[in-house]
Amino acid sequence: MGLPWGSVATLAWRNLWRNRRRTVIMLLAIAVGVWAMVFMASLMRGMTDQMVRNGLQSLPGEVQIHHPDYRADPSVVNSMAPPAPALRAALEAAPVAAWSGRVRVPAVIASERDSRGVTLLGVDPLAEQAIGALPGELVAGRFLESADDRGLVIGAKLASRLETGLGKRVVIMSQDPNNDVADRGARVVGIYRARLQGNEDRFVYGGRTALQDMLGIEEMISEIAVTANDYRHVDQWYPQLAVAAGTELETLPWTELDGFLGTMLAVQDGLSLIIMVVIFIALSFGLVNTLVMAVFERVREIGLMQALGMRPGLIVLQIMLESLYLLCLGLLLGNLLAVATIKPLESGVDISSVASAMEMMGMGTVLYPVLASFDMLMSTAVVVILGLLASIAPAWRASRLDPVKALNKH
Amino acid sequence: MNTVSCSALSKTFHQGEEEITGLDDVSLEVEAGDFVCLSGPSGSGKTTLLNAIGGLDTPDSGEITVGGQRVDQLSRGELADLRLHKIGFVFQAYNLIPVLSARENVELVMQVQGVPVQERRQRSSRVLEEVGLTGMEGRRPGELSGGQQQRVAVARAIVSKPTLVLADEPTANLDSHSAAQLMNLFMELNTQRGITFVIATHDTRVMAYARRLISMRDGRIVSDVQQQPHAMAV
Numbered sequence: 001m002g003l004p005w006g007s008v009a010t011l012a013w014r015n016l017w018r019n020r021r022r023t024v025i026m027l028l029a030i031a032v033g034v035w036a037m038v039f040m041a042s043l044m045r046g047m048t049d050q051m052v053r054n055g056l057q058s059l060p061g062e063v064q065i066h067h068p069d070y071r072a073d074p075s076v077v078n079s080m081a082p083p084a085p086a087l088r089a090a091l092e093a094a095p096v097a098a099w100s101g102r103v104r105v106p107a108v109i110a111s112e113r114d115s116r117g118v119t120l121l122g123v124d125p126l127a128e129q130a131i132g133a134l135p136g137e138l139v140a141g142r143f144l145e146s147a148d149d150r151g152l153v154i155g156a157k158l159a160s161r162l163e164t165g166l167g168k169r170v171v172i173m174s175q176d177p178n179n180d181v182a183d184r185g186a187r188v189v190g191i192y193r194a195r196l197q198g199n200e201d202r203f204v205y206g207g208r209t210a211l212q213d214m215l216g217i218e219e220m221i222s223e224i225a226v227t228a229n230d231y232r233h234v235d236q237w238y239p240q241l242a243v244a245a246g247t248e249l250e251t252l253p254w255t256e257l258d259g260f261l262g263t264m265l266a267v268q269d270g271l272s273l274i275i276m277v278v279i280f281i282a283l284s285f286g287l288v289n290t291l292v293m294a295v296f297e298r299v300r301e302i303g304l305m306q307a308l309g310m311r312p313g314l315i316v317l318q319i320m321l322e323s324l325y326l327l328c329l330g331l332l333l334g335n336l337l338a339v340a341t342i343k344p345l346e347s348g349v350d351i352s353s354v355a356s357a358m359e360m361m362g363m364g365t366v367l368y369p370v371l372a373s374f375d376m377l378m379s380t381a382v383v384v385i386l387g388l389l390a391s392i393a394p395a396w397r398a399s400r401l402d403p404v405k406a407l408n409k410h
Numbered sequence: 411m412n413t414v415s416c417s418a419l420s421k422t423f424h425q426g427e428e429e430i431t432g433l434d435d436v437s438l439e440v441e442a443g444d445f446v447c448l449s450g451p452s453g454s455g456k457t458t459l460l461n462a463i464g465g466l467d468t469p470d471s472g473e474i475t476v477g478g479q480r481v482d483q484l485s486r487g488e489l490a491d492l493r494l495h496k497i498g499f500v501f502q503a504y505n506l507i508p509v510l511s512a513r514e515n516v517e518l519v520m521q522v523q524g525v526p527v528q529e530r531r532q533r534s535s536r537v538l539e540e541v542g543l544t545g546m547e548g549r550r551p552g553e554l555s556g557g558q559q560q561r562v563a564v565a566r567a568i569v570s571k572p573t574l575v576l577a578d579e580p581t582a583n584l585d586s587h588s589a590a591q592l593m594n595l596f597m598e599l600n601t602q603r604g605i606t607f608v609i610a611t612h613d614t615r616v617m618a619y620a621r622r623l624i625s626m627r628d629g630r631i632v633s634d635v636q637q638q639p640h641a642m643a644v
Contacts, residue, residue, distance in 0.1 A: 007514075018508075301507055306466075307493060307499050308493065308519050310494075
């Protein structure tokens with residue numbers, strides 16, 4: 001004998017609307033809860049996206065290729081030759097959008113007043129622009145004009161610490177491949193302000209060829225930064241680069257190059273899930289109360305159904321269906337509300353009033369909420385699964401009522 | 411052949427520290443097609459015996475067999491199946507489901523039984539006509555009089571073709587006219603379809619319909635007599 005879905009579904013639906021006001025209040029509570037879940041998730045997704053994008057800008061790139069020992073010892077000794085033909089072909093092919101060969105070595109920069117340890121970047125400005133790794137904003141002077149440019153571009157914070165400025169001379173010192181000091185004087189041609197303040201006194205930009213000359217490494221470079229403008233699916237496209245680079249070189253995606261950023265992305269979905277579960281747990285008290293009241297008000301009817309020959313399982317099914325209707329209607333309303341409120345905000349929300357705190361977290365002053373179908377699906381799953389779990393107790397209680405006592409309840 | 415067989419049934423209830431005897435060593439045989447009235451004052455054990463026969467309540471000791479099946483040994487689910495297929499209930503307080511129409515109330519049991527929709531529709535129409543409710547199929551219980559509601563309850567009890575109908579004070583909330591209509595309907599169903607009726611009542615008008623009148627007091631059967639039934643004028 002199959003389940004009498006028709007009668008159970010009809011009963012559940014009509015029972016749901018017996019106390020219209022209570023059902024509407026509970027529906028609104030679920031809808032607001034679902035909206036809060038999706039809205040929170042969209043803000044978090046927007047924040048994470050921005051943090052990752054900013055992080056990738058200073059990394060830079062979604063994939064980097066190095067000498068295998070470079071990450072353990074980022075000195076000039078662990079440089080590598082420019083890309084071989086096979087690797088160059090892979091770098092010029094889709095899905096790679098741009099790449100940049102860079103010199104990146106630890107160095108000391110000294111003005112006449114002070115000196116600081118920095119990371120010296122030898123770049124080709126055109127390639128650097130293509131991978132989106134130029135500093136955020138130039139506040140004085142100019143950026144490098146070519147890879148041969150002999151000037152230096154330093155951060156505003158570093159300039160302030162060194163008590164130097166535009167047009168002043170500074171000395172940069174590093175090691176050459178023979179572990180001898182390699183140094184030269186250079187003029188500050190530009191001062192930049194970074195999106196992340198920490199980068200401002202860390203990175204010093206110079207022309208790649210000029211730095212290669214200073215370090216005596218000819219055309220050797222420290223790293224190749226690659227972007228396909230698709231950081232979320234990097235695991236799908238970076239292996240072909242790794243194959244082209246060969247085993248002599250180390251090819252790593254950003255998730256491994258910057259563990260924090262990689263974890264951020266992984267944690268974001270987990271965090272959204274936790275927030276959704278917490279919101280729903282608060283909601284579930286209302287849901288359970290509604291169902292307990294619904295069962296309490298219908299004790300006689302439940303006794304009658306037992307007397308008529310409805311098995312306990314069918315009574316459980318009926319109460320659970322009632323709960324499912326409530327949850328589904330709440331989900332529909334909540335998701336519609338979420339779409340209606342998040343879509344207009346996707347062009348950006350100005351959070352400049354709390355910008356300094358946000359910048360510390362690697363974000364900018366505008367937050368871009370992202371409405372992702374995944375978040376809506378996750379909230380739906382949370383609401384349906386937890387909602388049905390919360391409904392089991394009242395449904396089970398209803399099915400275990402003593403029919404004689406239930407029928408005599410007034 | 412017996413439809414109901416009870417042997418040495420006992421049941422006690424506890425109300426605070428007080429122990430109340432519901433059934434005290436009750437034995438009873440009801441033949442198929444019989445029309446039995448259980449009479450007695452409140453607390454005499456009529457409803458307790460009816461509930462025990464219907465598997466709604468479990469006796470402390472003794473055996474109950476309905477249609478050859480030992481009721482006292484069945485699980486909750488098996489009891490539900492027994493009630494679904496073999497027993498029809500009619501209660502004092504009509505006990506209809508308020509969110510369902512008269513037809514839906516009548517069809518509910520058949521839906522649970524898995525009767526196809528066409529057959530369900532035919533049987534519910536026929537039985538509602540039989541109880542005199544043609545044209546009222548779409549009305550909900552709140553839109554029907556007490557007598558009409560009780561007739562819907564009877565229609566629901568008999569539509570699944572049970573062999574036994576257990577009715578607990580079915581006329582208690584009805585006026586004389588409706589009560590007579592209902593009892594005449596019971597008589598008709600008993601004689602024409604051979605359905606066995608066991609009715610608990612303390613209404614003397616109802617007792618007059620019985621072919622067998624069992625009197626109870628303090629949980630015991632004090633008399634069990636065959637009588638000539640006579641119907642009331644409607």
